[in-house]
Amino acid sequence: MTDLPDRLPARLPDRLLDRLRDAVGEAHVLSAEADVAPYVVDWTGVHRGSALAVVRPGSTDEVAAVLRACHEARTPVVPQGGNTGLVGGGVPDGSGRQVVLSLGRMRDVRDVDPVAGTITVDAGVVLADVRAAAAEAGRLFPMSLGSEGSCTIGGNLATNAGGTAVLRYGMTRELVLGLEVVLPDGRVWDGLRGLRKDNTGYDLTQLFVGSEGTLGVITGAVLRLFPATPRRATAWVAVPSVAAAVSLLAFAQQHAGVHLSTFEIANRQAIDLVLAHLPGASDPLAAPSDWYVLVELAGSAVDDGLDEALESLLGAAVEAGVASDAAIAGSPAQRSALWALREGISEVQKVEGATLKHDVTLPIARLAAWTEATAPLLQEVCPGVRPVTYGHVGDGNLHYNLNAPLTDGRSDDDALRAAAADLTATIYDTVAREDGSISAEHGLGRTKAAAAASYKSDVEVDLMRAVKQALDPAGLMNPGVLLPPGS
Template sequence: MTDLLDHLRTAVGADQVLTDDADTGAYVVDWTGVHAGRALAVVRPGSTDEVAAVVTACHEAGVAIVPQGGNTGLVGGGVPDGSGDQVVVSLGRMRRVRDVDPVAGTITVDAGVVLADVQAAASDAGRLFPMSLGSEGSCTIGGNLATNAGGTAVLRYGMTRELVLGLEVVLPDGRVWDGLRALRKDNTGYDLTQLFVGSEGTLGVITGAVLRLFPATPRHATAWVAVPSVDAAVSLLGTAQQHAGAHLATFEIANRQALDLVLAHLPGASDPLAEPSEWYVLVELAGASSDGGLDDALEAILGSAVDEGLATDAAIAGSPAQRSALWALREGISEAQKVEGATLKHDVTLPIADLAAWATSIGATLDRILPGVRPVTYGHVGDGNLHYNLSAPVGLDDDLRAAAADLTTAIYDSVAAGHGSISAEHGLGRTKAVAGASYKSGVEVDLMRALKAALDPAGLMNPGVLLP
């Protein structure tokens, strides 16, 4: 491997090829701490040409590559295995905003640009890049694209694949596909851009993207609403859509267990309501500076909800600080659960009409497997996606780990029976690769393997991820 390392140092500079454990440590463990591997080297290219040179060298040496963005994933898709034979290609140095066109509504960026920086660049141009994630201060656009990330704005703007117009990708043999076309219409064959979105680095390394921008929405009306059940939350969604229409930007749900963890572990967090509820919804309307009546629409939604028994109380944000405090209750859940102890994460989606029945029934099944297990449930009712995470019974982290396989199987089986998906927005990574294949039809798996074999016949792009 000495020759390969020499070639990599020539390609990107010796300082950007990390081999010592002290230097590679942050790149070989995922955010959850569950997946920890070893790398032959971590390489930090600074341009598309350098990425191409790195991929070419690894291809010629027969060495596998693990593309990595901000390393904020939850399913181990961006970290190497334990062999110590794989090269991590970190895109963190590629942070150039190449172009912003507010008239066409596009922004062209390197793959290593942090999501919050894309949002800021769009804002500076008087536009909006709507993707919003709890990790937006550290996740990168390349990773968002590779996993087809979701977030809190999917209800209004869609998943990542709906926000991208074109890509630049280094293929497994080192060639560069320049698909950076800012066209809304290009009906000339297979949509190669969408082929790479959600491919989790198994078909190539995304190095650049043309993304869609939207009119800015500086006006907001936000409320934290107590609801008695998931069924009530789903009904409230219909009420909100009826009153707010296209102004409905966010409709998030969280159970009391999730809120309790945030109140326990997030400094400065406080319960905005006087009485506890089993479930809560975060509702936000957003509009342009000329859009009046958002506050009136929100009050109409809440008034109807109380009259119909869909809500028991609500706290309305009266200032930007209060809005931020309400959002912190939602966005702090994942970190608070991590602090609490052992966690078993599930990212599922079901038809919205079936969401309430599923959320009601699965709890009893899981409690039979591990009495006292604590569901920490939150997510995006507007698109049918729940993060159905589990915390151990208090003081029994080892029991949760021992029961993890049975708990996960019960959840996945019930989701499959309800014609849902075991991964709504996190991807499959290493964690769910085997399960993903087992819950798909043979035809689907064959098609995916055929695509993989066509683009990466040597199997060197992120092996073990997405497809087992």
Template sequence: MTATDTLLPALRAALGPAGLVTDPDQIGSYLTDWRGAWSGAAAAVVRPGSTAEVAAVLRLCRDAGVAVVPQGGNTGLCGGAVPDASGRQVVLSLGRMRRVRELDPANQTITVEAGAVLQSVQEAAAAAGRLFPLSLGSEGSATIGGTLATNAGGTAVLRYGTMRDLVLGLEVVLPDGRVWHGLRGLRKDNTGYDLKHLFVGAEGTLGVITAAVLKLFPAVRSRATAWVALPGPAAAVELIEVVRALAGDRLTGFEVMSRQSVAFVLAHAAGVRDPFPAPHPWYALVELSDTLPGAGLAEVLETALGEAFDRDLARDAVIGSGSAQVASLWALREGISEAQNAEGPSLKHDVTVPVSRIPEFVERTDRALAAALPGIRVVAYGHVGDGNLHYNLSKPVGSADAAFRARADELARVVYDSTAAFAGSISAEHGIGQAKRDLLADYEDPLELELMRGVKALLDPAGLMNPGKVLPAG
């Protein structure tokens, strides 16, 4: 009799019929990421409905020596929420834990369970006249737990920061089943170590986040959005300074995209069109927002663009004239990832370099990739204001998928070696997961890895929380 033979009846007793899924036809969607890049097997999927049930699951799995893989919306890009191929792990889905526990307008906070979908949290905040600012292309399926586990950033980091900046308190079930009740909605709390930051970005390797207190902000009542044609990434870096000097913290979003990125969207996404009659090398999507109605943001944006044209930073520009046009401009940016998949295998690299060095990084890395694989198509886009580029690769036209995939590690090294040369990070907002786990030993400071392993050993001495993710072996 195996450990899972005794574990599954105990889990069924603890969770009831709705909380345990073992039918192979029903668990398939939990075993593969949304892109189909990572797949595994599992002994079962558990779907607890409360923090107490999560605690029961972790206690039972610890006693049986069975590993647990926490999973939110399964929208990640690094395989961090997918089990291994052994079939002995248990996937813990937070999909039934979706409640808004409390919304405190005076304290500007919302307390939600980890399985709550990001879009539903945005809507709950809006219904109370508030804003929860995290915005992602996958916000209709990404969960709060998943965005915390990967420290997601999104398109509004310039103004509001990443999830690490948006969380005040956490409730976490530790690997031994104890519950840390850290749901404090305090802006000031200097009572020792700030433990919540251990779990944000840890990808479920230290415990399971079950609820969070998140910051809210005043609702946005004015917005202005522009789509700007640029001669290159150097112009984007200069343009953001022009806009920031005039708009201050009303600059909420500044996205940059190469022509190759936009061309894929125009070719494969329905209902989109090029705002300009001719193609341009690069584009920026600039958004200002304000809590004041009628704040005159279009005029501020027009002034900034006028200066940009005077300095030869912009080739063309259009300011969105209504919600439908603004949505169509954002669709050109948010459709890139899905559109690239239509071109075959997509090798995704989520990196950060200092903003000032983005132009040189792009030029040098593009050149190195072209030398390594002539005809390779670079799909570069991202949040240039915080230095985060999604530096993704598509195969040369007409080449075989398998041959391109076979060179994935080699091409990743080209990107990451260049990133390291510019004092950057090989993971900006998508996490480490399985995809980059073994690379950390080459690009991370050895002392940092030693400290991280020490934290892991303290909290999860048996190594049962999402094993094989984040930390390299050794």
């Protein structure tokens, strides 16, 4: 891949900015420090950069004009959706030479076809708005994330986001039928076809899903819709261990079948943080437990018997000793309260002090052994470190986050930062030994690009580099993301 020059010619930025203003309008090219500031730091506050400008196109044609201008000026481009990522994949580096391309103005729902079961949207549509448009048509778009009120569908597609509905509906790549993509040189590939069957060559749609803006810019998508599921049966279940949670999953699958839509796990450390810092949160069970599972069954308007199926699986689980207690939601308000315990974890961690985040996936059968083996290893690296563990047992994904140890009742952030590299290496090495992955649904971004490459075979890395070289030979699209610098 061609290396970029260390410095831009003196007048090139000014000429490029003029072309960008011509393309999208002067009001949508931001270069003042105060205007650019929200776009150059990620949600965690850890990843900060500097941008030549932030450009906010309003259409696919404008995106094409921006990429064409940047390609000719050999200026790197960082595509950005809702900027809710956790691995630095949507923020520029510190060079001040990169253009941030924000798709926040592209928010049209182009078409909803409830008969075909599809919705066609601009990449800048907020996930919650996609779900709302589907609901208005009596259909369901099942992807659900804690950040759905601000993340955008283009970012979800670019990172192959997961969420709480993966168990039943699959990852993002299983929810997309077609894409519209602007290539690095400004050409537009129109693949907005809602076909369920198309056996005419390479699946280019899937090539761009999960590519994190390194191959082009997704500007539109045709997404799958499903029958609405207005009926719910929800329970908060105390389990003694991860092994018991895995056994409970088997009971849930046996008793609920296709109606099982959610199976989320959290440890007591995570729930204690929510109870301490989330206003209105309360413990639904009388006695504390080391682990909890949020189980939810979902069905259409004609699906009866969900409550009975939930009670049956819980009864079988208690009798078998894999569950000790459970609280079943008897109203929408109670269901919301149970979900708040799970969804509040990520937010309250920030209140507690420094956090080291990991997003790993393992074979489900190895989750329990990995969790039990890893915890003492981490204590050897950083005594007193507090694992805050939650995630999606049904697809083997754990958010294995670490909070700093407590010293005199206060978070010892310096101790966590000093041990961060060794803690992460311990987690990654143990995951690799169990044939797992160091990124389940957050992507690689800048944070994990080099580490991911080191755990892949040379053949796999060479194939990824070949794809990047074929589509972006100048290396202008999100350099340093997904593949390590120089790749």
